[in-house]
Amino acid sequence: MSILVNKDTRVLVQGLTGREGRFHAEQMIKYGTKIVAGVTPGKGGQEVLGVPVYDTVNEAVANHHIDASIVFVPAAAAADAALEAAHAGVPLVVLITEGIPTLDMVAAVKEIKDLGVRLIGGNCPGLISAEETKIGIMPGHVFKKGRVGLISRSGTLTYEAAAALSNSGLGNTTTVGIGGDPIIGTTFKDLLPLFNEDPETEAVVVIGEIGGSDEEEAAAWVKEHMNKPVVGFIGGRSAPKGKRMGHAGAIIMGDVGTPESKLKAFAEAGIPVADTIDEIVELVKKALS
Amino acid sequence: MKLHEFQAKEILAKYGVPVPPGKVAYTPEEAERIAKDYGKLVVIKAQVHVGGRGKAGGVKLAKPEESREVAGKILGMDIKGLTVKKVLVAEAVDIAKEYYAGLIIDRSSQRVVLMVSKEGGVDIEEVARTNPKAIVKYPIDPHKGLRPFEAREVVKQAGLEGNLNRLASAIVKLYNAFVGSDASLAEINPLVVTADGEIIAADAKIDLDDNALFRHPDLAKLREVEAEHPLEIEASNYGFAYVKLDGDVGIIGNGAGLVMYTLDLVNRAGGKPANFLDIGGGAKADVVYNAVKLVAKDPDVKGIFINIFGGITRADEVAKGVIKALEEGLVKVPVVMRVAGTAEEEAKKLLEGKPIYLYPNSLEAAKAIVTMVGGAK
Numbered sequence: 001m002s003i004l005v006n007k008d009t010r011v012l013v014q015g016l017t018g019r020e021g022r023f024h025a026e027q028m029i030k031y032g033t034k035i036v037a038g039v040t041p042g043k044g045g046q047e048v049l050g051v052p053v054y055d056t057v058n059e060a061v062a063n064h065h066i067d068a069s070i071v072f073v074p075a076a077a078a079a080d081a082a083l084e085a086a087h088a089g090v091p092l093v094v095l096i097t098e099g100i101p102t103l104d105m106v107a108a109v110k111e112i113k114d115l116g117v118r119l120i121g122g123n124c125p126g127l128i129s130a131e132e133t134k135i136g137i138m139p140g141h142v143f144k145k146g147r148v149g150l151i152s153r154s155g156t157l158t159y160e161a162a163a164a165l166s167n168s169g170l171g172n173t174t175t176v177g178i179g180g181d182p183i184i185g186t187t188f189k190d191l192l193p194l195f196n197e198d199p200e201t202e203a204v205v206v207i208g209e210i211g212g213s214d215e216e217e218a219a220a221w222v223k224e225h226m227n228k229p230v231v232g233f234i235g236g237r238s239a240p241k242g243k244r245m246g247h248a249g250a251i252i253m254g255d256v257g258t259p260e261s262k263l264k265a266f267a268e269a270g271i272p273v274a275d276t277i278d279e280i281v282e283l284v285k286k287a288l289s
Numbered sequence: 290m291k292l293h294e295f296q297a298k299e300i301l302a303k304y305g306v307p308v309p310p311g312k313v314a315y316t317p318e319e320a321e322r323i324a325k326d327y328g329k330l331v332v333i334k335a336q337v338h339v340g341g342r343g344k345a346g347g348v349k350l351a352k353p354e355e356s357r358e359v360a361g362k363i364l365g366m367d368i369k370g371l372t373v374k375k376v377l378v379a380e381a382v383d384i385a386k387e388y389y390a391g392l393i394i395d396r397s398s399q400r401v402v403l404m405v406s407k408e409g410g411v412d413i414e415e416v417a418r419t420n421p422k423a424i425v426k427y428p429i430d431p432h433k434g435l436r437p438f439e440a441r442e443v444v445k446q447a448g449l450e451g452n453l454n455r456l457a458s459a460i461v462k463l464y465n466a467f468v469g470s471d472a473s474l475a476e477i478n479p480l481v482v483t484a485d486g487e488i489i490a491a492d493a494k495i496d497l498d499d500n501a502l503f504r505h506p507d508l509a510k511l512r513e514v515e516a517e518h519p520l521e522i523e524a525s526n527y528g529f530a531y532v533k534l535d536g537d538v539g540i541i542g543n544g545a546g547l548v549m550y551t552l553d554l555v556n557r558a559g560g561k562p563a564n565f566l567d568i569g570g571g572a573k574a575d576v577v578y579n580a581v582k583l584v585a586k587d588p589d590v591k592g593i594f595i596n597i598f599g600g601i602t603r604a605d606e607v608a609k610g611v612i613k614a615l616e617e618g619l620v621k622v623p624v625v626m627r628v629a630g631t632a633e634e635e636a637k638k639l640l641e642g643k644p645i646y647l648y649p650n651s652l653e654a655a656k657a658i659v660t661m662v663g664g665a666k
Contacts, residue, residue, distance in 0.1 A: 076503060101501035102394055103471055107431040109399050137570075139600035139631055154546020155570070160598045163630065180545065182396045209546065212396040236549035238556035239565075240534065275557065276652050277550070 002129035002174040003149065003194040003201070004092060004118070005068060009133050012060050012090065013038045014081045015072035016048050024072065024096075024137050025049055031140040033133045036064045039084075057088035068092040070126060070135050078122060079104035086117040094135050095121035095185065105183040112185060119185025125155045125177035130166075136177065138162075146171010148284055149195040151188050152207035153180050153214070154235055160277050161207060161233070168281045170288075173201045180209070188218035196226055203229045203284050206271070210236040211257040219265035229287030231280055232266045232273045234259050290497045293336040295377045296511055297475070297495035304466035306459050306477070307489045311379030320360030323378040324353040330381040331356060334492075335363050335373040338513075342368060350381055382491045387479035388449050389413050389424075390460050392467045394474075400428035401467065403435065403460065405447040410479035435464040451482035459488050470508060471501030520564070520587055527579050529566055536561025537662050539584035539593040539622075541577075543568050543602045551596040554655035559665020563589045571601040577610025585620045591662040592623045596651055599630030608636040612643055623661045627654040 011028070015021035016038025026049055029035055035051055037060040044055030054060040057069065069090045073081040078097035085093045093112065100122045112119045120127060126136015130143040142159050144166035152158040155177060162172050173195075178186055188206055195201045204226075208215035215234065222230050237259040266273050272287070274280040292300075298308040310327065313336065314320035324331045333356060335347030342348050345368045351359040356378065366373045387410030395402040406424040408416045416423055425447040429435050440457035449456055459480065467475040474496040481491045502509040524531030530545060534552075538560050542548035545567050552562045564587065568580050584593055597607045607628065614620055625646045628636045640647055646661075648654035659665060 075500065099500045101471055101504070102473060102498045103401075103431070103468060103501065106394065106399060106401060110431055137601065142600070142630065152546070154544065154549075156542075156544025156598050156600060157546035157550055159600045159630065160547065163598075182394060183399050207546075209549070214396070217397070235546050236553065238553045238562075239549060276554070278650065278652070 002132060003191070003198050004174060004176070005127060005129050005133050005135055007032065007129075007132040008034070009067045009135070010034050010036045010065055011133075011135055012036065012057065012064070012066045012069040012085070013051070013072065014040075014057070014069055014085065015074075016040060016051065016053055017043045017046065018072055018074075021072035022048060025051070027137075027140070028134050031134040033135060036066065057084045057090065061088045061090065066090055068094060068135055070094045070096060072096055075099040075101070079108040082119060082122075083108050083111060086112040086115045086119070091117055093117060093119045093185070094124070094126045095119060096124060096126055096137060097121075098123045100181070102181070102183055105181065109183055109185055120176065121179040121184060123181040124179030124184070125158065127174060127176040129174045130172040138175070138177070142166060143175060144171045147173065147200070147202040147288070149173045149198065149201040149204040150175040150207070151191050151204065152177050153209045154207055157207060157235060157277070161205060161280055164277050164281050165205070165284070168285070170281065170284055173198060182212065187214045189214070189221045192218060192221055192226060192230075196228060201228065203231065203287055205231050205233070205280055205284065207233045207235065208262060209234065210239055210259055210262070213257065215262040216265040219269040219271060222271060223269035229284070230269075230271045231283040231287060232271045233277075233280055234262050234273065290499055290502065290512055291338045292495045292497065292511060293338070294334060294493055295336060297493040298490065300466050300470050300495060301463065301477070301490055301493055304462045304469060306462045306466065307487065308493070309379045309382050309489055309491060311377050313375050314360060314378050315364075315375050317357045317361035317364060320376055320378050321353070321357035324351065324356035327380050328353060331378050332381045333360050333363055334377045334379065335366060335368060336375045336377055337368050337371045337373055339369045339371055345369070347373060382481050382489055383484045384479070384481050384491070385484045386450060386482040387491075388447075388482070389416075389476070389478045390463055390480045391476035391478065392464060392472070392474070395428065398428040400431065401464070403427040403429060403440075403443060403464070405443050405449065405460065407448050413476070413478060429464065434468070435461055437461055451488065452486055455488045456480075459490070466495075470495065471498045471505060472496060473498045520583065524566065524583055527576075527583065529568065529580060529583070531567075531583070532565040533587075534562050534564055535589075536563045537589050537591040538658055539563050539566075539587060539590040540596070541566045541568060541580050541584055541593065542596040543570065543572060543598065543607075547596060547598055551594065551651065551655070554651055555594065555659060558652075558655040558659040560655070560659035560662065563587055568602070572606065574606050574609035574613065577607045578613045581611055581614035582619050585614065585622065590622060592625065592658045593620065594654060594658040595624065595626045596654065597626070597628045597630070599628070599632055599636075603632040604628040604630060604636035605632040605639060608639040611645065612639060615644060623658070625654050625658040625661070627651050
């Protein structure tokens with residue numbers, strides 16, 4: 001078991017003929033992901049990596065059963081591509097593209113949610129159910145099948161935490177990189193209920209970051225509903241106010257999104273917070289013992 | 290990207306928001322000429338990319354005959370580390386009421402949120418802290434936009450006094466300007482009601498969404514490179530996410546989250562980072578070489594900490610780049626590295642015998658570099 005995706009998930013790649021799309025599609029296929037179709041407008045009829053390419057998502061959906069789409073389309077057209085997948089009835093859309101105009105995301109996130117489709121990202125590494133399927137750009141080999149669910153706003157730090165969990169023998173169920181942008185399709189509190197229901201997941205690690213109030217909202221949900229241990233981590237605790245640290249979302253404006261507010265929310269929900277990546281493993285072990 | 294007040298007002302004027310007549314001057318003489326053309330009381334305002342200009346003495350009223358002297362005092366003034374190179378000379382406004390109207394992208398509601406308050410003309414963050422009820426917030430449906438009836442409702446709720454239709458119209462136009470220019474923030478503060486009932490944006494602030502600048506070439510060229518640190522400009526030429534900070538430990542890593550975490554570790558160890566530098570995903574040796582070169586060039590840097598977790602990025606590529614920079618003699622300060630992940634063993638082999646301190650984990654490496662630059666501060 002896992003959440004959202006497993007070895008049977010059939011995947012569409014939007015932007016399959018592009019450099020990024022092709023490279024990562026190849027990596028995903030190597031990992032075992034079932035990639036059944038690609039879409040690039042104007043390139044329908046081609047074949048890339050043995051996968052048929054269509055002009056539109058509607059065409060792909062007419063010819064294949066598709067459970068999820070991963071989007072590698074350039075920023076200017078990325079929100080439109082995600083909307084195309086949602087309107088074609090693809091139930092899960094993973095938007096990898098970085099640098100999408102924020103107002104495009106404001107409009108797209110609302111419309112996609114109204115359609116009842118789950119959007120993950122943008123500007124995210126995607127998701128992976130260890131040793132089953134990878135619908136993303138993370139290095140697959142650091143994820144070992146195990147007991148811990150992981151949700152993160154960061155990329156590299158996620159891989160590092162997943163590797164630490166794997167090396168410790170705890171291992172991973174599903175890992176979701178939700179993305180570092182201010183407007184994203186899925187937040188921590190949207191995923192916690194899924195992990196709460198997943199019989200394979202015994203504990204959940206939430207890797208948060210300064211900026212916004214997603215961690216506070218997640219903590220409130222955990223306090224009320226979660227019946228599995230949750231361990232937290234907050235990146236950027238020493239970042240100066242008003243400075244943008246690479247992630248568009250990781251910026252403290254005024255008193256919103258400070259590390260103090262997040263640490264307080266985690267403490268009130270009984271979520272232990274790790275100061276280092278290694279400590280995440282110790283805290284999870286302690287919580288499960 | 291931040292815009293100057295005069296640029297923000299030009300955008301607002303284009304969308305029909307009334308602004309006071311004003312022009313930019315680079316010299317006291319120019320300022321005087323503009324003021325004399327208007328022939329009445331003017332306000333002379335420093336145009337720099339920081340808040341608190343008024344408190345710093347960068348905003349002054351002047352009669353036309355005083356304008357040369359007043360502008361002379363403001364031009365060249367230092368406001369929070371930035372030199373004033375230009376001033377806006379604008380007709381002074383006859384203020385009866387000062388209100389606040391602003392738009393931001395709110396992460397929680399995932400909408401553009403309109404904020405309106407009676408308590409204008411002052412530090413709105415202060416109002417938000419001390420009297421949050423004085424700010425009415427209204428999330429806008431992205432597919433419908435802000436309609437006049439919604440703006441009227443917000444104006445009423447906020448208790449603004451003055452011509453309701455004109456106030457609401459100015460706010461709708463502010464929203465149109467926000468969406469039309471792909472802003473991330475747009476504020477009119479104060480939104481003035483004059484003694485004879487006119488509505489006018491006496492001051493304005495607009496930040497643009499960097500991600501959307503590609504569709505606004507006219508606005509993109511307003512970026513002022515001198516407003517940023519020279520090393521930040523050089524870094525942007527290399528395509529790095531780089532932020533200059535005020536410490537002495539140079540930081541290089543792959544992935545924004547890992548780099549932020551590395552800054553946190555250095556702080557925990559009692560040190561102060563000199564910068565944030567993310568080499569991005571999949572970086573090759575030449576990219577790493579440029580990163581080391583850039584950080585080593587910073588005169589504040591007394592030691593460098595390179596923290597790599599190989600995923601798409603290969604640790605051995607990173608090692609090659611670092612070694613090249615060392616062999617060219619570009620680095621005069623100690624270098625501490627921690628490498629893990631993809632190609633970790635290859636990287637360690639390459640680094641063997643090189644003048645680099647290699648540590649197995651990030652926290653140990655952070656403690657070591659802090660000791661090397663002179664210990665905890």
